[in-house]
Amino acid sequence: MLEFMEVSKFYKKQQVAVKNISMKIKKGEFVFLVGKSGAGKTTLIKLLLKEINPTSGKIYYDGNDITKLKNRRVPELRRRIGVVFQDFRLLPKMTVYENIAFAMEIVGSSAKNIRREVPTVLSMVGLSSKANNYPDELAGGEKQRVAIARSVINKPQIIIADEPTGNLDPETSHEIMKIFTEINKRGTTLIMATHDRAIVDQMKKRVIELKKGSIIRDSEGGYYNGL
Amino acid sequence: MGFKKAKYILKQAFQGIWRNRMMSVASIGSVAAVLVILGLILLIVLNISNITLITKEKFDEIYVFLEEDLEEEVISHIGKEIRSLDGVFSVAYETKEYALEKMKEEWGEDADLLEGIDNNPLPNSYIIRLKSVDNAEEVIVKVENYTGVEEVRYYKDVIEKLVSTSDFMRTAGSVIIIILLLISIFIISNTIKLTVASRKTEIELMQYVGASNGFVRGPFMIEGLVLGLIGSFIAILIVLNTYDQAAVYINDKFSVMLSVYIVKPTVIVKDIVIIFITIGVGIGSLGSLVSIKKFLSI
Numbered sequence: 378m379l380e381f382m383e384v385s386k387f388y389k390k391q392q393v394a395v396k397n398i399s400m401k402i403k404k405g406e407f408v409f410l411v412g413k414s415g416a417g418k419t420t421l422i423k424l425l426l427k428e429i430n431p432t433s434g435k436i437y438y439d440g441n442d443i444t445k446l447k448n449r450r451v452p453e454l455r456r457r458i459g460v461v462f463q464d465f466r467l468l469p470k471m472t473v474y475e476n477i478a479f480a481m482e483i484v485g486s487s488a489k490n491i492r493r494e495v496p497t498v499l500s501m502v503g504l505s506s507k508a509n510n511y512p513d514e515l516a517g518g519e520k521q522r523v524a525i526a527r528s529v530i531n532k533p534q535i536i537i538a539d540e541p542t543g544n545l546d547p548e549t550s551h552e553i554m555k556i557f558t559e560i561n562k563r564g565t566t567l568i569m570a571t572h573d574r575a576i577v578d579q580m581k582k583r584v585i586e587l588k589k590g591s592i593i594r595d596s597e598g599g600y601y602n603g604l
Numbered sequence: 605m606g607f608k609k610a611k612y613i614l615k616q617a618f619q620g621i622w623r624n625r626m627m628s629v630a631s632i633g634s635v636a637a638v639l640v641i642l643g644l645i646l647l648i649v650l651n652i653s654n655i656t657l658i659t660k661e662k663f664d665e666i667y668v669f670l671e672e673d674l675e676e677e678v679i680s681h682i683g684k685e686i687r688s689l690d691g692v693f694s695v696a697y698e699t700k701e702y703a704l705e706k707m708k709e710e711w712g713e714d715a716d717l718l719e720g721i722d723n724n725p726l727p728n729s730y731i732i733r734l735k736s737v738d739n740a741e742e743v744i745v746k747v748e749n750y751t752g753v754e755e756v757r758y759y760k761d762v763i764e765k766l767v768s769t770s771d772f773m774r775t776a777g778s779v780i781i782i783i784l785l786l787i788s789i790f791i792i793s794n795t796i797k798l799t800v801a802s803r804k805t806e807i808e809l810m811q812y813v814g815a816s817n818g819f820v821r822g823p824f825m826i827e828g829l830v831l832g833l834i835g836s837f838i839a840i841l842i843v844l845n846t847y848d849q850a851a852v853y854i855n856d857k858f859s860v861m862l863s864v865y866i867v868k869p870t871v872i873v874k875d876i877v878i879i880f881i882t883i884g885v886g887i888g889s890l891g892s893l894v895s896i897k898k899f900l901s902i
């Protein structure tokens with residue numbers, strides 16, 4: 378359902394971010410993007426979200442080339458993709474509940490739907506008791522769980538996570554991965570960029586390794602370092 | 605758009621205005637300043653056109669106003685002198701009583717303004733028609749020097765001066781107004797940039813979640829619009845009040861006669877309100893658009 382065809386992105390001054398990337402990701406897959414800092418992981422994610430456009434190549438999502446998508450259609454694309462960041466990006470002036478509800482309000486969900494869905498998702502990430510707390514009052518792992526809840530609330534087909542465990546300790550990271558695994562089991566495609574060797578090695582999922590903007594390995598059930 | 609969304613957009617807009625109060629005040633002030641100046645220029649031009657219109661019939665006539673209480677002989681002597689001048693086609697005598705009658709007729713509905721006048725302030729006069737306007741200068745200079753002549757008024761000169769003043773005001777005014785418009789659009793767009801910057805995280809997040817462009821831009825558009833609207837309200841108050849007072853002042857200090865040439869304040873209220881609000885809202889929206897285009901392009 379997702380296909381990159383010979384995608385390259387150069388920033389100004391010929392600086393290569395990604396080069397000649399071709400890959401396919403099927404519905405329901407769980408894919409790790411690994412590689413050293415600057416390898417191009419975030420760039421791939423931005424391309425998929427159409428935050429940036431490739432210098433050349435095509436990106437197909439459900440059969441449509443999103444590089445040709447008009448600006449005003451971008452919100453539709455984004456509604457089908459949930460995003461989780463390393464730095465959580467919660468709105469500090471809203472409670473946990475409101476942060477999640479906000480994502481539904483933005484896409485025009487009814488108040489009734491919001492009242493039904495938010496508690497369900499909060500309980501899935503184990504944060505029902507923190508619904509009325511503000512982000513400041515939460516631990517890092519809890520904040521990330523709120524962010525995950527927010528990313529799934531509009532039932533996207535894909536969740537993209539850019540180093541979601543980057544700021545978390547191993548145990549908390551493990552908790553987060555359990556939630557992602559659960560979400561993936563329910564049929565949502567998961568793409569996760571990470572530096573976290575332990576997690577990748579333990580999950581035994583598909584691993585795509587980038588180096589200086591090119592794919593140097595794409596292995597099913599792979600390890601962080603290849604084998 | 606649901607009620608919640610609208611509420612969110614409005615709330616964000618007013619928060620933005622409040623968060624950068626200093627800049628908001630500057631924006632409102634700049635819009636008000638542009639409009640006040642525009643208003644003054646408009647009113648001056650409008651009044652000049654009005655005067656031109658009213659006095660147009662007297663275009664090729666020279667009015668010779670005589671001093672008060674002249675002997676009959678002096679009056680007829682002046683008449684003879686004028687008749688004998690080169691270039692004069694005809695001369696008519698008009699008494700002050702007739703002049704007042706004529707004025708009452710011209711004023712129509714407004715004639716009751718004149719009832720308050722105890723003694724007729726108008727002078728006796730000769731009205732000269734020329735064979736050709738080329739002779740005007742010569743005739744005027746001579747007639748001005750007759751004893752018993754208070755003032756010579758040649759409307760063609762006055763009108764031409766007024767028209768050229770009006771043209772000048774229009775051109776100079778347009779330039780000034782365009783510059784001021786650009787400045788206030790610039791100030792508003794900077795104000796909104798501050799709001800955009802202070803809400804950067806939130807905006808990015810909204811875009812990631814798939815908020816429509818309208819929803820993301822809504823608060824900023826409304827913010828600019830409200831700033832422009834407040835600015836135009838202030839300008840409306842200032843301009844209409846000033847004009848009202850100017851009209852009263854002219855009535856009091858000069859004469860009722862002069863005030864007939866002034867466009868009545870009540871006549872312009874609706875137009876000023878419409879023009880000012882349109883321009884104010886326009887400046888505001890344009891200011892927002894400029895800043896949003898730069899910051900929020902996806």
Ligand SMILES: Nc1ncnc2c1ncn2[C@@H]1O[C@H](COP(=O)(O)OP(=O)(O)OP(=O)(O)O)[C@@H](O)[C@H]1O
Nearest residue numbers: 388389392393394413414415416417418419420421
């Ligand atoms: N906006 C930009 N302008 C210029 N160069 C950029 C920009 N964004 C990224 N790059 C460059 O593109 C390359 C790939 O960056 P990218 O952020 O995709 O790496 P990454 O794999 O996500 O790294 P990290 O693991 O540190 O997050 C880097 O060399 C980076 O310097």
Ligand SMILES: [Mg+2]
Nearest residue numbers: 418419420539
């Ligand atoms: Mg990165």
